[in-house]
Amino acid sequence: MKDLSPMSARFTRSHEGYVHPPRLDAWEQTVVGPDGLRPSWPGGSISGSDDGWDDCDE
Amino acid sequence: MTRVAIVTLAGDLHAYVISKHLREAHDIDAAIIASDRLSAAGGLTWSNVDGPGHTLPTEEGGTVDVRGLDLVWWRRCHGRPTVPDAVTDTQLRKLVVKDNRAALRGTLMAGFSGTWISDPYATERAQNKLLQLSVASAVGLTVPRTLVSSDPTDVRDFTRAHGGTVIAKTLTGLLGTSLQAGRVTLDSLDDDAEISVSATVYQEEVPGTDHLRVMVFGDAVHAARISSAELDWRLANDMVVEPVELEPRLSDALRDVTRRLGLRMGVYDLKVRPDGHPVFLEVNPQGQFLFVEGMSDMPLGAAFADFVAAELALSPRSPAPAL
Numbered sequence: 001m002k003d004l005s006p007m008s009a010r011f012t013r014s015h016e017g018y019v020h021p022p023r024l025d026a027w028e029q030t031v032v033g034p035d036g037l038r039p040s041w042p043g044g045s046i047s048g049s050d051d052g053w054d055d056c057d058e
Numbered sequence: 059m060t061r062v063a064i065v066t067l068a069g070d071l072h073a074y075v076i077s078k079h080l081r082e083a084h085d086i087d088a089a090i091i092a093s094d095r096l097s098a099a100g101g102l103t104w105s106n107v108d109g110p111g112h113t114l115p116t117e118e119g120g121t122v123d124v125r126g127l128d129l130v131w132w133r134r135c136h137g138r139p140t141v142p143d144a145v146t147d148t149q150l151r152k153l154v155v156k157d158n159r160a161a162l163r164g165t166l167m168a169g170f171s172g173t174w175i176s177d178p179y180a181t182e183r184a185q186n187k188l189l190q191l192s193v194a195s196a197v198g199l200t201v202p203r204t205l206v207s208s209d210p211t212d213v214r215d216f217t218r219a220h221g222g223t224v225i226a227k228t229l230t231g232l233l234g235t236s237l238q239a240g241r242v243t244l245d246s247l248d249d250d251a252e253i254s255v256s257a258t259v260y261q262e263e264v265p266g267t268d269h270l271r272v273m274v275f276g277d278a279v280h281a282a283r284i285s286s287a288e289l290d291w292r293l294a295n296d297m298v299v300e301p302v303e304l305e306p307r308l309s310d311a312l313r314d315v316t317r318r319l320g321l322r323m324g325v326y327d328l329k330v331r332p333d334g335h336p337v338f339l340e341v342n343p344q345g346q347f348l349f350v351e352g353m354s355d356m357p358l359g360a361a362f363a364d365f366v367a368a369e370l371a372l373s374p375r376s377p378a379p380a381l
Contacts (some may be wrong), residue, residue, distance in 0.1 A: 019295055027352035031075055031359075 060087045060122050061370060065162070067134040068092035068117060072348055073133065079363030086367060089122040091115065094137040096158035099325040110170035116161065124165055128373040129366065132181060133344050135159065168261070173322075173373045175366070180320030181343045187229055187259060190319070194338040197314040201338045202261040210250040216260055217244045225261045238290040263289075264337045268330040272304065273322050273347045273358060274316045275365035279309040280358060282350045283330075299353035308336055315341060322369065359366045 062080065065071045070090075091114050096102055099114030113121040124130075139155045163178065183189065191201050205216040206229065213270075217224045219349040227239040241263065247253060269284040269291055283302040284291050291297050304312075315338075316324040325345025328336045351358040 021295075021297065021353060024349060024352040028071070031071070 059126060060089045061126070061128040062086055062088040062131070062133045062134060063091055063114070063122055063124070063127050063129075064088055065091045065093050065135055065166075066131075067137040070134065071244060073131075074304065075348060075359045076131070079359050080366060083360065083363055084367040086370065087126045088131075089114075089120075090117040092117045093159070094139040094225045096162060097139060097141045097154050097163055102158065102161055102165065104161065104168060112165055114225070115166060119277075124169040125171075129370050130166060130170060130172065131175045131202070131366065132178050135162070135178070167320055173369050175323055175369065176321040176343060181276070184319040184321055184324075184341065184343045185230070187340060190315075190341050191338075193315050193318050194341075195309075197311045197318065199308075199311050199315070199338040200335060204262075205260040205275065206257055207260065208254045208257045210253040212306075213253050213258075213260060214244060214247050215246060217242070220262045223263065224306055225263050227259045229257060229259055238292065241289065257374065264329040264331060264339075266330050266332050270302070270326070270328040270330060270336060271299075271347075271350055272312055272326040272328065273323075273350070273361075274312050274326065275362055276369065277313060278361065278365060279304060279312060280347075280356060280361055281309075282354055282356060299350055301354060301356050319343070323365070323372070349355065 062078065064070075066073045067275070069092075073088075075308045080086040080088050092099075095117070096115065101113055101121040103110045103113050103121075105112075106304055111121070111123045112125050113123050116122055120169040130160060139158065141151045141154050145151050166178075188206055191204055195201050202225075203220065205212060207213050207216070223241055223242040225239050226242045241259075267285055267287050269286065271284055273280040281302050281304045282299050285298040285300075286296050288296065312324070312326055315326075316322075317339070323345050324378045325341070325342040325347055327339040329339055330336050347358050347362070349357055
């Protein structure tokens, strides 16, 4: 995680303890198959609302 | 003939799943254009002289002529574009990214005359949370009392007026870094420099453990209830997702917000108060929805493909304007 200090004191921003839901893992396998593409959730977020949609830098 | 293009990031699960549904259920071929893999891909060409096509590279290694497209799903156009290592100068690498991005947009703006899901400029505009809250309120939705500010006095006054604890969240996202909403207390807001460094969204907390994720695809509305004790369910381990029917009035209001923002689709986040009343939090113009399918078996991929096919049937693609 990037250190966004001083803002960092005000927001929780950690994937620590997060487990990708097994049910979602199983569904991904059925969709892409065992040898299919590695499924990608842009930005690493399943919801897309925190994936930096407008983050323009390289 | 390819009539649909999906502009997104390389390896996007949504693009893969929807193109599969389009092919299998509707016999529609969709080209996937990886907006973060334009550099060194070749195939990006536009010209105002006879000869060259108006083409974009597809993820599969071919090209698609945008003049033959009837629909573009404008899903992701940012991300972290790749640039060959041979380009070592930092400024030049930025220029490569910007020029490829401008050429992508320009080729579509100048040569594509079909249906957008959704218009790129409307999508960009609709990302703004202040605008979202204003539009939602204007159509009669309940929204949280909100302050967006970098002024320490205003922030402390607002927090004090709401019981000494409010929710703080960012106005935008940050690629690669998860930024969750969190509670802040009056006691923690004693550093003026920290508050004034950036405008931040401060909101009254909406109590409850039930959230709604609502997918508006054209006129179709698909809603899921997400139950979680976490304030922000996105990284919650206790998330339970199930389909739910919305009151027609709420569905209509969400369709109305979508229209007013100039969008063809929107993925909404609402929270349900303990008295059952829904409170609008935000709309993601290109939000993810397939995790809802994965967690609930709601057939949202098929529903989105149906939406694309219906839009395609209505596509107003017109011939190039006579000058």
